Amino acid sequence: METTRGPVDGEIEQFWNLAKRHARLETLPGYFGPDALTSVPPPAWAFGADAEQSDRLLRLVLDGTKTATASAREDYGDDEPLPEPGTLGIVLDGAGRPRALVATTAVRVVPFDEVDAEHAHAEGEGDRSLEQWRAEHEHFFSENDPLGRGFRPDMPVVLEQLRVLYQA
Template sequence: MDDIEAFWERAQQHADLATVRSYMGESIIAALRPPAWAFGATPEQADELVGLVLEGTKTATSSALWDYEAESEDLPDVGTLGIVVDSAGTPRALVVTTEVRTVPFDEVDEEHARAEGEGDRSLAHWRRVHEDFFTEHASHDKGFARDMPVVLERFRVLHAEPAPA
């Protein structure tokens, strides 16, 4: 059993997901492990951002809608589960999406910037850092635009584990 599978088994028990029964018997939640992914695009970002999640400072994230489209990836839905890993691929948190909305980059508000938990948690910081991120790490060829659609996601931690010693 790999680290992510073992984490998933522990997280189901801790978050009481495995006991949810479906009409047909065992819960689909227990049968299907959610995807594992890291925040950011670099190992340093992955570690910094998962640290903010574990502290409870980061409760939101944002992505370029154009990246979802370029990768033919579905947008998250409320209730989507995910396993957040650090730069070493070690699972650290099970999160559930609680809200999803798409807005133009220049309409992201102060509340969302604060919920992302980065830097001084200001909208000015969020815009500066995310303009750089969306410019440098785009999966699409449209470049950066102030009116580009951004997917804003809020999440809640269902289970977290400290870094292994």
């Protein structure tokens, strides 16, 4: 579950310049010129619906407990591609500051009621059962639905596996 927050001016660019070096994304010698992967910062976003939730989920990512996330498929616009393996993202804290560079390692889209216990566990929010995961996510998807589509048990959910490449 993620939302976009406004990053603090200039911090994304500074973070990106540092993170891409630490993550060894700049592999071509400088005389080849800039490449698309390292020229433009990836999208910046925060987990959760508010600053407190963003900070809590970010801590789980940074300590290696949270290695997955889920989002409503309908939250992606018709012209917005789904993440795919190799997609990079800059994770913001609750104040909108960049804290981690992550890469998507796997993606699948399933109906909400087919999310499995393995994915729920990978989201890393304690010893929650699949039923607890479903209850919390049903609440989140119902409360954070800007288009007013409402929650449905068969709604498509994008399940992403993530790996931290760099953290500040």
